Amino acid sequence: MEKHELESLLEQADAAWNEEDINSILDTYDEDATLVVQPGMNVRGKQQIRKAVEAIFNHFNHTLCVKQRDITVIEGSETALVLARATISANQMGEAPFVQERKSTYVYRKKPDGRWLCVVDNSYGVDLLS
Amino acid sequence: MEKHELESLLEQADAAWNEEDINSILDTYDEDATLVVQPGMNVRGKQQIRKAVEAIFNHFNHTLCVKQRDITVIEGSETALVLARATISANQMGEAPFVQERKSTYVYRKKPDGRWLCVVDNSYGVDLLS
Numbered sequence: 001m002e003k004h005e006l007e008s009l010l011e012q013a014d015a016a017w018n019e020e021d022i023n024s025i026l027d028t029y030d031e032d033a034t035l036v037v038q039p040g041m042n043v044r045g046k047q048q049i050r051k052a053v054e055a056i057f058n059h060f061n062h063t064l065c066v067k068q069r070d071i072t073v074i075e076g077s078e079t080a081l082v083l084a085r086a087t088i089s090a091n092q093m094g095e096a097p098f099v100q101e102r103k104s105t106y107v108y109r110k111k112p113d114g115r116w117l118c119v120v121d122n123s124y125g126v127d128l129l130s
Numbered sequence: 131m132e133k134h135e136l137e138s139l140l141e142q143a144d145a146a147w148n149e150e151d152i153n154s155i156l157d158t159y160d161e162d163a164t165l166v167v168q169p170g171m172n173v174r175g176k177q178q179i180r181k182a183v184e185a186i187f188n189h190f191n192h193t194l195c196v197k198q199r200d201i202t203v204i205e206g207s208e209t210a211l212v213l214a215r216a217t218i219s220a221n222q223m224g225e226a227p228f229v230q231e232r233k234s235t236y237v238y239r240k241k242p243d244g245r246w247l248c249v250v251d252n253s254y255g256v257d258l259l260s
Binding site: 030031032033034036042044070072074075076077078079080081083084085103104105107109117119120122125126128129 | 160161162163164166172174200202204205206207208209210211213214215233234235237239247249250252255256258259
């Protein structure tokens with residue numbers, strides 16, 4: 001099966017997160033996008049997302065590593081629901097390594113110029129229902 | 131917390147499914163929406179969704195009952211990721227009753243006239259990754 005362009009985009013996004021390349025990370029979001037920082041805590045809009053991403057980098061002592069696989073794309077009406085298994089790991093100073101497996105859910109919109117941008121970033125998936 | 135209008139829409143959609151009111155069901159979808167009928171089987175566009183919904187009614191011997199709760203809405207850029215616990219039950223003739231619990235994922239788009247329409251209906255949620 002041909003690779004969906006959103007698969008490549010998610011791989012590029014992983015690389016940007018792992019390099020702490022905040023401008024490339026922000027380029028993946030639409031202006032009015034929402035990021036679920038943690039269950040019960042959402043931020044909306046690129047300015048708030050920038051602050052949250054910086055806080056996440058600090059929280060993980062700049063050792064965050066994100067790896068997504070089994071990326072599944074369901075498209076409808078210039079919109080896509082993207083599902084992926086995500087492994088989030090970090091080496092926090094003086095503590096045991098942090099490793100978390102998530103089944104993540106993202107929503108992307110195809111803009112008139114053909115670019116896909118993330119409008120809802122919920123790496124926690126349906127665990128928000130717990 | 132005030133009830134999100136998408137919560138009311140999902141409750142109305144449940145009622146339409148349970149009454150086999152196919153025109154009201156189709157009114158909840160955008161023209162180019164995608165419905166995940168079962169893992170690995172998607173249909174796209176209202177005409178195909180109509181056929182699939184009729185097939186689902188037949189499959190369950192016209193006893194399908196859908197009930198959604200804990201509806202969680204995450205909005206960004208005129209788009210919403212909606213999560214819900216869904217109970218799907220049916221009394222199939224001569225067989226044990228069918229009951230399935232799902233953690234469902236839906237994507238809605240807000241149209242220029244303010245109406246929300248479903249663009250991706252994936253009641254199986256992240257179970258598609260299994």
